[in-house]
Amino acid sequence: MHADEAVQPQAIGPRKAQATAVFAELASEPGVPKPDPILVVNNVVRRFGGLTAVNVEHVEIQRGSITALIGPNGAGKTTFFNQLTGFDTADAGEWTFNGRPMKGVSAHKVARQGMVRTFQLTKALSKLTVLENMRLGAQGQRGENFLRALVAGLWRGQEKEITERAEDLLRRFKLDAKSADFAGSLSGGQRKLLEMARALMVEPELVMLDEPMAGVNPALTQSLLGHVKDLREQGMTVLFVEHDMDMVRDISDWVIVMAQGSVIAEGPPDSIMSDPRVVDAYLGAHHDAPLSAEEEEQQLAEAEAALEAEAQGVADPADAARPAPASVAEGTSRKEPGDD
Amino acid sequence: MDWTLIFSRAIESGIGSEAVIYALAAIGLNVHFGYTGLLNFGQAAFLAVGGYSIAVTVATFGLPFFLGVAIGIALAVVLALLLGIPTLRLRADYLAIVTIAAAEIVRLVVRAVALEGTFGGTDGLQGFSDSFYAMNPYPDGQYNVGSIIGFDHRTMWVLTVGWILVALSCFVIYLLMKSPWGRVLKAIREDEDAVRSLGKNVFSYKMQSLVLGGVIGALAGFIFALSRSAVQPDLYSTDLTFYAYTVLILGGAARILGPVVGAAIFWALLILISTFLEEAVNAGVINVITVTQVGPIRLMLVGFGLMLLLIFRPQGIFGDKREIALDAR
Ligand SMILES: Nc1ncnc2c1ncn2[C@@H]1O[C@H](COP(=O)(O)OP(=O)(O)OP(=O)(O)O)[C@@H](O)[C@H]1O
Ligand SMILES: [Mg+2]
Numbered sequence: 020m021h022a023d024e025a026v027q028p029q030a031i032g033p034r035k036a037q038a039t040a041v042f043a044e045l046a047s048e049p050g051v052p053k054p055d056p057i058l059v060v061n062n063v064v065r066r067f068g069g070l071t072a073v074n075v076e077h078v079e080i081q082r083g084s085i086t087a088l089i090g091p092n093g094a095g096k097t098t099f100f101n102q103l104t105g106f107d108t109a110d111a112g113e114w115t116f117n118g119r120p121m122k123g124v125s126a127h128k129v130a131r132q133g134m135v136r137t138f139q140l141t142k143a144l145s146k147l148t149v150l151e152n153m154r155l156g157a158q159g160q161r162g163e164n165f166l167r168a169l170v171a172g173l174w175r176g177q178e179k180e181i182t183e184r185a186e187d188l189l190r191r192f193k194l195d196a197k198s199a200d201f202a203g204s205l206s207g208g209q210r211k212l213l214e215m216a217r218a219l220m221v222e223p224e225l226v227m228l229d230e231p232m233a234g235v236n237p238a239l240t241q242s243l244l245g246h247v248k249d250l251r252e253q254g255m256t257v258l259f260v261e262h263d264m265d266m267v268r269d270i271s272d273w274v275i276v277m278a279q280g281s282v283i284a285e286g287p288p289d290s291i292m293s294d295p296r297v298v299d300a301y302l303g304a305h306h307d308a309p310l311s312a313e314e315e316e317q318q319l320a321e322a323e324a325a326l327e328a329e330a331q332g333v334a335d336p337a338d339a340a341r342p343a344p345a346s347v348a349e350g351t352s353r354k355e356p357g358d359d
Numbered sequence: 360m361d362w363t364l365i366f367s368r369a370i371e372s373g374i375g376s377e378a379v380i381y382a383l384a385a386i387g388l389n390v391h392f393g394y395t396g397l398l399n400f401g402q403a404a405f406l407a408v409g410g411y412s413i414a415v416t417v418a419t420f421g422l423p424f425f426l427g428v429a430i431g432i433a434l435a436v437v438l439a440l441l442l443g444i445p446t447l448r449l450r451a452d453y454l455a456i457v458t459i460a461a462a463e464i465v466r467l468v469v470r471a472v473a474l475e476g477t478f479g480g481t482d483g484l485q486g487f488s489d490s491f492y493a494m495n496p497y498p499d500g501q502y503n504v505g506s507i508i509g510f511d512h513r514t515m516w517v518l519t520v521g522w523i524l525v526a527l528s529c530f531v532i533y534l535l536m537k538s539p540w541g542r543v544l545k546a547i548r549e550d551e552d553a554v555r556s557l558g559k560n561v562f563s564y565k566m567q568s569l570v571l572g573g574v575i576g577a578l579a580g581f582i583f584a585l586s587r588s589a590v591q592p593d594l595y596s597t598d599l600t601f602y603a604y605t606v607l608i609l610g611g612a613a614r615i616l617g618p619v620v621g622a623a624i625f626w627a628l629l630i631l632i633s634t635f636l637e638e639a640v641n642a643g644v645i646n647v648i649t650v651t652q653v654g655p656i657r658l659m660l661v662g663f664g665l666m667l668l669l670i671f672r673p674q675g676i677f678g679d680k681r682e683i684a685l686d687a688r
Binding site for chain 1: 531534535537538539540541542543545546548549550552553554555556557558559560561567571613681682685
């Protein structure tokens with residue numbers, strides 16, 4: 020496994036220590052000001068008819084850190100990303116990136132300024148090869164101009180550099196064997212990886228990842244986590260949406276919690292899940308949520324009791340109709356087809 | 360039955376002016392639809408703009424032929440901008456609707472009675488191609504290519520210019536599509552939001568694609584007008600666009616030579632079938648139909664052939680089967 024060790028990024032570095040030190044002094048309050056914010060958001064509102072999908076009063080993202088954005092399904096995380104990156108038009112509010120106002124800036128200009136996002140529903144460019152997908156991400160390509168495109172000599176050298184960078188990234192994301200294949204032939208998890216690698220081709224200052232690890236196998240997740248930490252060491256800022264609390268705890272320096280469109284809590288990853296507001300948001304609203312160990316045990320016991328009762332034929336019909344918590348449903352109480 | 364006649368007519372059509380016109384029209388559509396994913400259903404309008412620019416410049420205003428050519432290209436650019444500015448920011452289907460309407464508007468304007476003095480109404484315009492044929496290097500006479508096919512000197516000149524334009528267009532498209540510029544176009548066809556998220560101005564690239572394909576459409580219009588020495592509004596109806604799409608899909612979209620091979624095969628087959636049927640009817644081999652019914656029947660057979668093609672070779676003649684397989688995922 021020498022090759023693996025060679026590409027395994029340096030996980031703990033000076034930036035990690037820096038970020039930890041910065042966040043140690045911050046209050047765990049929604050909207051708490053950060054010492055060196057790269058992104059500052061004020062009063063961003065997005066409504067869909069009567070539904071207010073996003074209503075964020077104030078939030079700041081610390082430069083050079085890894086910030087996690089969590090929240091139950093439908094909390095507005097993706098919609099929030101869409102507003103910030105110019106893929107949707109906010110009804111109100113303003114935000115600055117590196118001090119520059121970004122409201123109304125179109126999506127491609129947002130990316131050019133160094134704020135690059137990935138999508139929750141992966142957007143692999145199916146009929147382009149994996150390598151072409153990667154090359155597309157590079158900025159300032161001379162050959163992307165109509166007239167210069169006609170003269171291959173003007174862009175071939177740059178294309179070679181781009182290709183080298185792309186191949187390097189593909190190796191790190193374990194996609195190098197696939198580089199000549201159509202992106203459409205990749206599996207779901209591989210597409211996630213490709214999309215993340217492609218976003219890095221832009222050489223962004225701030226990467227916004229919408230559920231980057233959904234569907235990626237645990238072993239690879241580990242190496243990718245290392246890679247994300249490495250981005251921080253290179254001076255990039257990472258903001259990512261994730262439902263897997265283990266991952267959030269592992270790599271993030273700071274966690275922002277959204278529920279029903281608003282930021283309801285912020286705090287360090289170790290303590291955020293015990294914040295009563297967060298517990299309320301996740302469990303009070305009957306959402307499938309990552310559970311702490313005690314909660315998991317408790318729910319497991321409840322579910323087992325319910326199952327036993329059911330087996331004895333004295334189950335309360337209302338109880339049986341209530342869906343089991345996700346973590347339990349996966350493990351112990353998978354129903355047989357004829358059960359209902 | 361005269362088999363030599365059947366085959367010579369078919370081959371002549373396969374390399375004749377129709378094939379050239381449809382090849383150029385389909386090369387333009389290939390840029391729009393095949394590479395960029397833009398549904399342009401108004402390619403006929405670009406041909407009309409090309410053809411009428413020469414005709415009006417020369418026949419109506421008595422100005423030089425090459426000025427007409429320049430005006431044709433300029434107006435094709437203007438038409439593409441007019442179509443693109445309001446629609447290219449919207450969903451793909453809006454462009455389809457607007458282009459189909461625009462093509463009809465162009466046709467109805469040039470056939471309007473009120474503008475008969477300029478565009479010649481339903482009769483169109485003639486007598487604008489003299490300076491083009493004055494440049495003809497082929498001396499008068501009949502030119503035989505191989506043993507069974509032949510063209511007169513005028514057709515030879517049109518075909519020479521036409522196939523040079525086809526070759527040049529293909530070469531330019533080849534250079535573009537292997538460049539990063541072409542990569543952006545193909546990426547837009549796949550998913551334009553992904554392209555935006557990578558910092559590319561999608562609107563600008565779609566516009567460039569629309570202009571390029573439109574200008575190639577205008578070249579088709581030049582050849583169309585010159586080969587007949589006439590322009591008539593009703594030749595630029597939506598049928599023309601749909602035949603061009605047929606040609607493109609037959610040859611294989613997003614392939615450099617797809618439209619060219621598609622046009623040649625489409626016209627060769629169409630004429631093969633109709634000449635065969637006519638000959639068979641005349642010789643009494645087939646007696647359930649009359650010669651006048653051959654026209655509609657050949658179109659039925661072409662439709663049937665296309666259905667078979669889409670079922671058994673959906674990627675077209677040049678297409679890559681692997682790409683079609685991706686759509687099923
Ligand atoms: N285009 C739209 N039209 C109408 N409602 C929308 C639209 N997009 C999002 N919503 C609504 O806005 C709310 C927030 O959706 P969003 O996708 O941002 O949630 P999320 O936090 O990303 O959830 P998940 O974790 O499941 O991805 C949801 O209630 C959703 O139904
Ligand atoms: Mg989401």
